[in-house]
Amino acid sequence: MKVLIAGGGRTGAQLARFLISQNHDVTIVEDRKEVLSRIHRELPTEMIVEGNPISPQILEDAGIRSANVLAAVTTSDETNLVLCYIARKRYGVRRTIARVNNPRDAWLFTEQFHVDVAVNQSEILARLIEEEMSMGDMMTLLKLRRGNFSLVEEKVPPGARVIGVELRNMDLSHCVIAAIIRHGEMVMPRGVTTFEVGDEVLAVADPQGARMLADWLSPAEKA
Template identity: 55%
Template sequence: MNIIIASAGRTSSQLARKLLVQNHNVTLIESRPEVLQFVHKEIQTESIVEGNMLDLAVLESAGIKEADVLVAMSDDDQVNLLLCYIAGEYYDVRRKIARVNNSKYVWMFNEVFHVDYALDQATLIAMMIEEEISTGHMMVLLKLGKGDFSLVKEVIPAGAPVIGKELKTLNLTSVIAAILRNGEVVPPHGDTVFLENDEVIALADREGMENLARLFGSIA
């Protein structure tokens, strides 16, 4: 994919490196001399465009006409909103992602400004803490869609309520995708009996994750 990241701070540079390793075409836009001095040491020069990220000529030099994704990562919410609006309204960029610096303005980051995904850091951290409290030691392997569903892994500990029970007897609100037992994959069926130390892979929404955590004994 062709990806433009507007603002080249440390987080943006780390993101760019990860995407470049995955063979995406990544371009960083930055105008601050002190940041450019840093980023030129971190990222290959051909991936950096120097200039004002709201300047249409700079955006076009960065390849916005061919871009699949724009990530607006500046520390100014107004700039991030305007960037997403320009990308969607004038260049038809397919995905626009914006960093939210002040949570009280998160409601503005919507389809009116062509924002597809808003990265509200304070809210994300709060959600991570809440999720950790409500789902115990469950591991989230992959977020799906817009984050409504997750592929999760739970290891059944000693004394878990689910031990010795058949899958068909459980009132699950999630889908059991696989069970790993002693290094082997056990396809889940209705008569599958859960054992201690089984690694259970499931597809679940938030309610389903909490349901799994209770049954599989990771939280009291």
């Protein structure tokens, strides 16, 4: 996959190193002399294009016409928005990802500017804190690329409401049980499947579904 990264700061350089380790074709564009001096020591010179990332000529020199993904991670929100817009409208890049530097600008990073994914660190931290407060011991393993769903995992604790309940009798809208790991073996969930203490439950859920599952996995209320 061909990835064009606009911005060679710490975020861009780290992203480039990771993608290179995954055998992707990466080019990074940067125009700040002090940053160029550093990344030339950290990254292969042939993958670095020096120049203004919003210059069409520089973008073409960097191979934007063949890029599958543009990652706009400069320190300027305006530049990142313009880059996404140019990449999609002028060059037909299929996937655009933009870094949000100022949380107050987050509302601009939408389909109107052809931003497919906006990376807003403040929002990510807020959601992690919210999940930690509301989901108990449930762990988010990964966010699915499209939609508002995640792969979550939690172990069934002693006294959980779910123990002995058949899956078909659980109200789990917005949540699909993908697998149950029991004594090191995978149990494929069926309607008549019941849960035991120590089961590791893997599920695909949106935030509402994750909360419902967390409720089932919480201790039963004593009469």
